[in-house]
Amino acid sequence: MERIKLSAEEVEYLKAFVKKGRKSARELTRARILLLVNGGRTEMEIKDILGISRATVSNIKKRYREEGLQSALTDKPRPGQPKKYTKRHEAEIIALACTKSPDGRKRWSLTLLAEELRKKKGFETINRETIRLILKKAKQSPG
Secondary structure (H helix, E strand, C coil): CCCCCCCHHHHHHHHHHHHCCCCCHHHHHHHHHHHHHHCCCCHHHHHHHHCCCHHHHHHHHHHHHHHCHHHHHCCCCCCCCCCCCCHHHHHHHHHHHHCCCCCCCCCCCHHHHHHHHHCCCCCCCCCHHHHHHHHHHHHHCCC
């Protein structure tokens, strides 16, 4: 495994990175890994010093080698389910919830809103929980 040698600028940057500013614990750990590697420490020593797994040390070294310093320090975007409903959809849900409830009902329930929305195009698969979360989020927004 080839050794990593940081440039003088990179070492200064990492030292400043660790000393000041608000960073996530993971970013600080990654910076410390790179500084220790540069100082000639082995993966096993770094693992013990920082209390992390050897794989973490190895992965950060690999990312530094392949993608550079910034990539080694920052989190990669994590996968997640894409949003199903746009701001326009959310506005439509909120608008419906603010209208007068159907005859015979005192107020809209989540189930009632879901049933009504499923009749509209684009909302065929909407469920109570989605509506609840959208309404909850709308209620908390400042304004």
